[in-house]
Amino acid sequence: MALSVLYIGGTGQISLPCVEASLAAGHDVTILNRNKTAVFLPKGVKSLVGDMNDVAYGELAGRRFDVVAQFRLYTPEQMKRDIATFTGATGQYVFVSSASVYEKPVRHYLMTERTKLENKYWQYSRDKIACERLLRDQDKLAYTIVRPSHTVRTATPIQVGNPDGAVRRMIAGKPVIVAGDGSSLWTLTRSVDVETPFVRLLGASAALNDDFHITGDRGFTWNQIDEAIARGFGVEAIHAHVPTETLVRFNKEWEGPLLGDKTWSALFDNSKVKRVTGPFEASEDIDEILRDSVIHAKERLKAPASAESDEDRLVDTIIAAQDGLRP
Template identity: 85%
Template sequence: MALSVLYVGGSGQISLPCVEASLAAGHDVTILNRNRTAVPFARGVKTLVGDMNGDAYGELGEKHFDVVAQFRLYTPDQMKRDIATFTGKTGQYVFISSASVYEKPVRHYMMTERTKLENRYWQYSRDKIACEALLRGQDRLAYTIVRPSHTVRTHMPIQVGDPDAAIRRMIGGKPVIVAGDGSSLWTLTRSVDVATPLVRLFGNPAALNEDFHITADRGFTWRQIHEAIARGFGVEAVHAPIPTETLARFNKEWAGPLLGDKSWSALYDNSKVKGVAGPFQASQDIDEILRDSVMHAKERLKAAAPPESDEDRLIDRIIAAQEALRP
């Protein structure tokens, strides 16, 4: 069944493959974005230029879409505006939340949609939880909540610090940090593997007023992830294990993403989404998962290396301080 689908944000890590999957499914696709990307959209996509604070966004309430897929919403105030804008104007509002909303450390080794929603460390995740609560607290706008985990396409998954700077460290033979001993299990999913089941939720009556995560079915240690990245560049990864609490003390900006997410093991049971969207198979080959990310990083790193950053100097200082503690 062909649907009219509005994407709020359509050129991002996850949304661009979803736009392509929607077109392949025969849907009529419109994208609202800020026109700040050189990414060419596929033929047949209609585009509206604007952002969530502009006039073009307010005018969306005058249109009707079968599905609104919201990829760029982060705060409760934004959610309140969307509920007011799209109630009565769409058959299904799809909110892209985050798997970081789940409580960590986990109480069971596999997270399901019944896992408690709580994040004591990261405001980003608490805001996503509050947005979900606003949707569940009303009954006039039919919704579907989707929680991707760490999803890759052009970005590089590094546990601590700027990813491209970390790659330059690897190439230069310098150590990169892992939180703890780097053995926690982390789930990486390709964007293209998220797109197919996500689009199958569009117009699906069984998906209405439900929540789903969409991830790969296995995890890798952060050491394995860094080693695969290094392998893509023909070098070896040298690791510097640092306690997570120490990292958070050195840089408060790392506290939320690490203590609230990336320092814990995160594995997911995808039974619920497979029961509604149908079976799908996300890649479980780490080199395949990272292939596009490595390709894009190689293009970025052709540019001259920037001056050493404050963060890079901080990483050197942390590693030196940890080494000094060794007997």
């Protein structure tokens, strides 16, 4: 059945492939974003320019969409506005949350949708939890919560610091930081592997007023991830293993992304979403998973590097300090 679908966002890591897949499924697709990203949209996609702070955003309440897919919402205040805007204006409101909402470290080796929602370290994740709670605590707007994990397309999945900066270090033969011993297991999922189950959730009655994560079924160590990125550039990865607590002492801003997420192993049971959408396959080949990320990084890195960054100097300082502790 063809649906009218509004994507708020629509050109990001995950949303653009979902827009393309929705169009291929025969849906009538409109996107709303700030039009600041130079992305080629497929023929047939309608585009509205604006963001959630525009007065015109509230006027969306006067339009009717079968589905609203919200990729650009991060705070409870934004969620309150969306509930007010889209109640009565859509049959299904899809909120793209984050798998970082799950408690870390996990108490079971596989996370399910029943895993406790709590993050003591990262405000980003706590805000997503609060947004989910607002949806569950009301009964006028039918919703579906989707929790992607680390999903890749154009970005490079680096554990610590600026991704392009870390890749430049690899190319220059300099070590890159890995938290701990690099053996924790991390799930990477291609955007093209998320699009199929995501689009199958649209308009599905079994998906209403429920939550689902969509990820790959296999994990890789951070050492393996770095090695695969380096392999894509024809170099070797040199790892500098540093305890997470040390990294956070040097840079407090790393606390959320590390202690709130990437330090811990993160593996997922996707059986719940598969019961609703049917089976789907996500690549388990790390080189294939990272292929597009490497292609996009190579394009970005054609630009000449600027002078040594503050972060690059900080990384060298941390590595030197850690090396000074070795016998």
